[in-house]
Amino acid sequence: MTDNNSGNKQFNKLVTLLKELFQLDQPDLDFGLYRVMHARAEEISQFLDKDLLPQVKQAFSEYQTADKAEMEKELQELIASIEKADMDPEQSPKVQELRKKVAEQGVDIAGLENEVYDHLYSFFRRYYHEGDFLAKRVYKPGVYAIPYEGEEVKLHWANKDQYYIKTSEYLRDYTFTLKPGADDPMRVHFRLVDASEGEHGNVKAQEGKDRLFILVNEDFIAEEDGELVIRFEYRPATMDDWSEEAKAQATAAAAKKPPTQKNLRADAVRRVLAATDASLNPWLAELAKNHVKANGEQADYSRLAGHLERYTKRNTFDYFIHKDLGGFLRRELDIYIKNEVMHLDDIESESAPRVEQYLSKIKVIRQIAGKIIDFLAQLEDFQKKLWLKKKFVTETSWCIRLGCIPEEFYPEIVANDTQRKEWVDLHSINEIEEDLATVAYSEPLTTEFLKVNPTLMVDTLNFEEGFVQRLLEAISNIDEQIDGIIMHGENFQSLSDMQKRFQDAIHCIHIDPPYNTSSSGFLYKNNYQHSSWLTMMEDRCSSSMQLLKEEGVFVCHIDENEIERLHLLLESNGSINAGTMVWDKGAPVTGTHGIGTQHEYVLWRVKTPRIRLISAIS
Structure with a gap:
């Protein structure tokens, strides 16, 4: 930081905050996104340490001739010279004229600059906390605002318009x-x-x-x-x-x-x-x-x-990535300026020069904040691209019924001891004894044993790549014969990967999400537990609904802790309420106070009102 601003407390406080926002306070980290930060660090540091202060001073340079501090200095020098001549400065027309000029036209440039730094600090500090940007439109008790476009019912939460990241x-x-x-x-x-x-x-x-x-x-x-x-x-x-x-x-x-x-x-x-x-x-x-x-x-x-x-x-x-940080901060900046910087009573009562100074301050705040927002949005958008980028499938294996596998592969299958042990663990085939219709279990297995047990599933994970390739080539039209797919991975990414192939193709989606109770709480650092849960559910429910056929049905289990919020969330996503099933768990879950929770709920949603629930069940 340059010497000419080292004594400016407000400026230094703002720069310290901005370095935290840009994560320049962690220069020693050297992996992932931090490498991107480092690549832009020089440009950002140039802006913070060398460009920011001169830009603010330049914006108020037109008032240098009316600098109140300089005018007061001139006034004191004039009074001192008159007193030195053994005259009364209060009788001097020039002193009175200069005092009037200070009162009416003097501009506290240092004060204006500090106000700009204070407002920029207040704005970015309000919306940023430990790596995340959150909507905090609370200005004073009883005065608040949320994004609203005239809906009959509006569901809003702190982390709305963000991606929930594990x-x-x-x-x-x-x-x-x-x-x-x-x-x-x-x-x-x-x-x-x-x-x-x-x-x-x-x-x-x-x-x-x-x-x-x-x-x-x-x-x-x-x-x-x-x-x-x-x-x-x-x-x-x-x-x-x-x-x-x-x-x-x-x-x-x-x-x-x-x-x-x-x-x-x-x-x-x-x-x-x-x-x-x-x-x-x-x-x-x-x-x-x-x-x-x-x-x-x-x-x-x-x-x-x-x-x-x-x-x-x-x-x-857990943490969040904003879906449109630039747009969000620019909207919030407009609201901040209107509510906390612009005071209409001051404009009405002040003289034209004062109003001009007032508007200049607003322009400077908006101009500098806009540049900072542009920097932040670029970094956040890069994180968003990484999150939305289609992920590679790290491993694929096939479970194929023995009855679908040509018998020429049986000798290699019976020789695979890992597959045999898997069948013992899953199906207890070691308990099969010989009779007139059954071939007894043996170690190693026999091809005859495989022939009489055509429903056993061969897991290609247990075999070498060469065997798997030959097996897949030997089975014609394998995609048409697949009657089930299991995906193991982060659910948002898995749903994204499914969109192209299975959009409008799924008959029924049945989910059992975390109930967001004390035993499955979300570990978000601000303890916005409900907000974190809603953010996680919104994207995943929206992606799921896109996979449903027109006559498909979406089924979700939940308990009393989140049922109201989940109902409103699904309603806001455009799904149609097809009913709710309530079931008695039998044994209530007791807490430290209140009535024990004994019931859970199954919410049914459809894409079109013409679908009756009974047809979805059938």
């Missing part, structure tokens, strides 16, 4: 540099040894077995190809994960349970910084230095602890 996108690798911009930046990787069993890909951990980041027991740190790699596991913690040091520092009650993520983070920092390999000393020295906060202050914890906390937390909270 934390699973970031699980595997986290990279930062210890010396950003240097010839040897010293890149450090936090890397998961195996995330295949983790809570990712929309797979939920079992209740009471939340997965945590745990430093691996052996070979947890190494230098590879000139970069430092620190390895973690992502699994439920056990009592064995307590180290002696961590257990000694924990309370007696805490030590009787598996360690928390906080315990494991502190233990990981101790173990890494205590590594004895002398070749790692340069790395450890840098990691042990105090972490630097966004405001430039040094924290009372190490750089390693700061990054490890960020790594674990960013995989704890």
Whole structure:
């Protein structure tokens, strides 16, 4: 930042906030979107550090001749000179004239500039919080506004017009540099040894077995190809994960349970910084230095602890990507200016020069804010493109009934022990005994056994690629014979991939979403639990309805916690209410207060009112 603005408190506060918005306060992160941020960092920094202040000053330069501070200085000098001549300055016509000029025409340029910085800070701070932009149109008690276009009933929530993103996108690798911009930046990787069993890909951990980041027991740190790699596991913690040091520092009650993520983070920092390999000393020295906060202050914890906390937390909270951040912020800016900057009473009572100054301030706020919004929108739109980009299918396998497979493949199938074990686990074929119509189970299996069990399903996941290719080529018109598809993945992306092939083709969609209760709560950092849930449901329900045939039916289970909001959401998406089924669970779910929840609901929706519910069931 240049010296000429170093003393401007309001300006410095605004620039600090904007660097947080542009994520320039994290220059050491070196992966994913942060690489895009770094590519634009120079341009953004040029705007913040060199262009922003001169642009504001230039906008008010036309008032330099009427600068109140300069005019008052001139007045004091005049009074001093008159007093020096042993005359009464109050009797001087020139003093009176200059005082009148200061009162009527003087412009507090420094005050105008600070007002601009304060308004820009207030506006962007209001709509931004920890990485997300939220609608917060509350100006004072009793005065509020929501987007409304005359609908009879309007359902609105804080995260509307945003995409709900699961934390699973970031699980595997986290990279930062210890010396950003240097010839040897010293890149450090936090890397998961195996995330295949983790809570990712929309797979939920079992209740009471939340997965945590745990430093691996052996070979947890190494230098590879000139970069430092620190390895973690992502699994439920056990009592064995307590180290002696961590257990000694924990309370007696805490030590009787598996360690928390906080315990494991502190233990990981101790173990890494205590590594004895002398070749790692340069790395450890840098990691042990105090972490630097966004405001430039040094924290009372190490750089390693700061990054490890960020790594674990960013995989704890879900977040959002705005569908049209530029349009959203420009609309909100107009409302902010009209409600908080423009005061019609002031315009009516002020002189023409004052009104002109007033309008100049508004123009400057709008001009500068518009440039900032353009920068932010470009970054958010890039994230949106990444999220909406069709995802690659990472693995495909086929389940084919034995009766559809030519017998020439049977010898290879009976020789596959993995397939045999799968049938034992799923169907208990090892209990089949021989009789007049049945071939007995044996190890290995026989081709005769396969022939008399044509309904067994062969899973191509158990076979080599060459076998699978030959099998698919041997079965003619395989697409026409497929009577079911199972997709395992993030549900929004899966529904997007299905749109082209299955649009207007599905007879029935039956979903059982999270009920958004305490046991399936959304981990959004602002605790906008209902808002997060609605954002997640809106896009997925809309995509699902596009897949339905005209005579199709959409069925959704829910309980009392979200039934009203879900009903309004489906109604706002244009689906038609075909009825609601209520069923008695038998055993009520009791809470700490109130009546136990004993009923659940099945909401039925259709695309056309001509479809009767009974025809959908049949």
